[in-house]
Amino acid sequence: MAGFWDFLSKISIVAIPVVLGWFLNVGSQRIADSIETRNFIQSMIEQLSDPSRKARQDIALILLNEYVGKEQPEMVAKIAEIVFDENMDQLVRKGNGDPLLEIQGSTAFEVLSELNPERAKQIRETTQQRVLAALLDEVNVRQVKSTGGVQ
Known part of the structure; x- marks a missing residue:
């Protein structure tokens, strides 16, 4: 019996x-992975905050969605909406470009559509209404000018 306990103590x-x-x-691997993920997210947010570099911004948003979107879809959708809003604001400020085309070609809008389709639909409808209202205003101004101010 002593041999068994001796063997067990050596194994333990x-x-x-x-x-x-x-x-x-x-x-330690989990901690390292967590730090790596945090650094990755921080890097992507830095890329997203520079609207002058649209390609980098799109790539950063795609990567952020791919690596974080499944775990935190609400956060990534909100980031995509903020990026999209900022891009739309720049488009309007510059006065060149079509907001409806921006919706169709926007990576931020695509990510938002994937993660929060209801919010994307609201934004699309609101943008379409704004564009329609702006076009109607432009038509009215042209009519007023062509008729010499008399309607």
């Missing part, structure tokens, strides 16, 4: 450090 002396080392390794 070897096994306990191995198991403990494995658990520490798994824990």
Whole structure:
């Protein structure tokens, strides 16, 4: 019987450090992965905050959606909406471009549509209404000018 306990103590002396080392390794790997993910997200947000570089902004949003969108879809959808709004504001400020085409070709809008289709639909409808109202205003102004102010 003493041989069995002696054998068991020798096995436990070897096994306990191995198991403990494995658990520490798994824990440290999770911490390293968490830090890597945080750094990745920070880098993507830096890229997204520079609207002058649209291609980089699109790539950053695609990567952010791919790596974080499944875990935190609300956050990525909100970021996509903010990026889209900023791009639309720039389009309106510059006065060149078509907001409806911006919706169709916008990576931010595509990501938003994927993660929050209801909000994307609201934005599309609101944008269409704004464009229609602006076109009607332009037509009215032209009619007034062509008739010499008399309607």
